[in-house]
Amino acid sequence: MTVYNGDSMDTLQGLEPVRKRPGMYIGSTDGDGVKHCFIEIIDNAIDEAISGYCDTIHVTFEENGYISVEDNGRGIPVDMNRKSGISAAILVYTNLHSGGKFENKNYKYSGGLHGVGSSVVNALSSHLELTIKRDGKIYYVEFVDGGQLTDESYPKIIGDCGLNETGTKVRYKLDAAHFQGAILANDWEIKKEWLETYLFERAAITDKLKINLNFHNDISTYEAKNGLADLLAIPEYTEASTPIMRAPLMFCEEGTYRGQKQVWDDLNNKYKTGEDGKPVKASYTEVIEIRFAFIAQDKLSPPVPKTFMNNIRTKNHGKHYDGFCTGYAEAVRSYAASRLKVNHKILNEDIMAGCQVSLLAFAQDVEFKGQTKDQVTSQKVATVGSSLAKEFFSRWLDTHPASAKMIVDKSIRAAKQREANAKAKEEEDQAEVGSLGENLTGVLTNCSQSNLEETELFIVEGDSAGGTAKNARCKKTQAILPLRGKILNTYKSDIKKTLRNKQIRILASAIGTGLGDDFDYSKLRFGKIIPLTDADVDGAHIQLLFTAFMYKYMPELIQKGHLFIAETPLYKLEKKGAKKQVVYIKNDEEFHAKYPNGIPHGWERSRFKGLGEMNPNQLKETAMSPATRTLKQVVYDEKQAEQYIQVFDNLMGDDPSKRYEFIKHHVNFSIN
Structure with a gap:
């Protein structure tokens, strides 16, 4: 004991x-x-x-x-x-x-x-x-x-x-x-x-x-x-009804997970490493318990899950729910193919339509996403949960053929509805035209959400950076618009010249509001508009060109706080070894402030040549994920309106001598 x-x-x-x-x-x-x-x-x-x-x-x-x-x-x-x-x-x-x-x-x-x-x-x-x-x-x-x-x-x-x-x-x-x-x-x-x-x-x-x-x-x-079953909204059926199931299925079993984990050195208070510097790992087994109450209805509505991990409510579910869905769906697909000879492609979401589940998993040393523990990230729970669920539902489907056929038929109907919706969405996207008549198909990678409080439009330079950003984004809330090269200096261009520029027309179409006298704030499509540029002089110039464009032709968007600048890193410092460490540095000023005596011993410094050189995880962590990025909101102060005009005239106007004087008095070239 x-x-x-x-x-x-x-x-x-x-x-x-x-x-x-x-x-x-x-x-x-x-x-x-x-x-x-x-x-x-x-x-x-x-x-x-x-x-x-x-x-x-x-x-x-x-x-x-x-x-x-x-x-x-x-x-x-x-x-x-x-x-x-x-x-x-x-x-x-x-x-x-x-x-x-x-x-x-x-x-x-x-x-x-x-x-x-x-x-x-x-x-x-x-x-x-x-x-x-x-x-x-x-x-x-x-x-x-x-x-x-x-x-x-x-x-x-x-x-x-x-x-x-x-x-x-x-x-x-x-x-x-x-x-x-x-x-x-x-x-x-x-x-x-x-x-x-x-x-x-x-x-x-x-x-x-x-x-x-x-x-x-x-x-x-x-x-x-009734335990977990009390958390389900169990429908009442008449005697004449023929539901998939009248009462919920109850499940409680343990499964064994076999994996490997790093070996801890108590004497030196660190993880052990071998002669090659790689972590020493040892095999281990763990018993994981899965409980659930489940009921399926002949409906195409989204599933209603309530999930818990070690008695903690996981609002955003996670691996334990993923494992359950995978196990249940694999059992249904296997039954559909082997018993009913169905060859229609049915996805997990089709099979889960109309289902309710209350799921509780127990495991040791569980990893969650964030301290509030809203989402489980431990893969071992998915592995065991999927295996147990598949075995249970395979047996149940075999012994309840009438209900099994109803589940498969419902899943096929859900699949056909999903396919029809996807086709309609594709046709809508293909026909999507911005406010200036520009077809954005193949240019704008849109997001699925439309709430201005959540949506973000990232403007990036070139297809390479665009490809990285697409893989790093949140598909629900973040849209990506790649533009080729620097946009026109619209501050010294009249409206006719501005509207003749294709990149400007694409940009304005994506934002949705129109320009100048045709500006309509109610047609704004994204709550945050974010130029995502390289952390160098060219990147700063692009930010200035973009800000000048919005200031001249869409000033209300700046005044209402919709313009943001994303800070991207210029350097990556990496320390290799058993415990790999990475530090991102935004610019030379930050580097010299943090490391006045140069790169620390054992670290290597590399410079990002551009966003396209970063992998999606790096870009997500440093510039796109709300949890880790740094965004600077461009703030408008009515009292400084004349100063703004003066700055734009100096930097973007026709007189190069003004730029020379501004640079001479405001730019420090001593840091390199």
């Missing part, structure tokens, strides 16, 4: 980064961030329930802004952690990446794998209290002002309890100073409607768990009778 005590906790770093950049740890500081803090605390209690140590959780929302979560689990250890020299309970709430979940010794499966949640909530709270029942004693710890102990002698014993009476109560009040986004949006208070859905989901996916909610003295209890 594994001992769960103070030495079960590990620590990696302290709390200060959370208060400086809370959004990095909770996703945002709006209402979603407020909810995320609550989720982090209750998920700790649910982890105890997953492991079989807890069957009841009490949640209380007080009128004074305090929230408390109390479980009857084992109680956080209060004894000394030998590595840190402080109580384990204090360690968990004052250090990032501290907890009993890193080595899978104390929790076989856990949602809070990163040991971040408890300490992050403490860092963002004005007051937090711990009351712990353990070993026949009641312990108390109090923090204020983002994790400061009010008494260095904590944890204190404040009473006695039975030896079998254990658990943890966390009572906290978030500091409004860290959640101005939530306050401004009037989303500071968690709504009961959201709580009801969230807590019922938790009860439905956790065996034998009851959650009691006291929401400002309004009492509710959440306890599921």
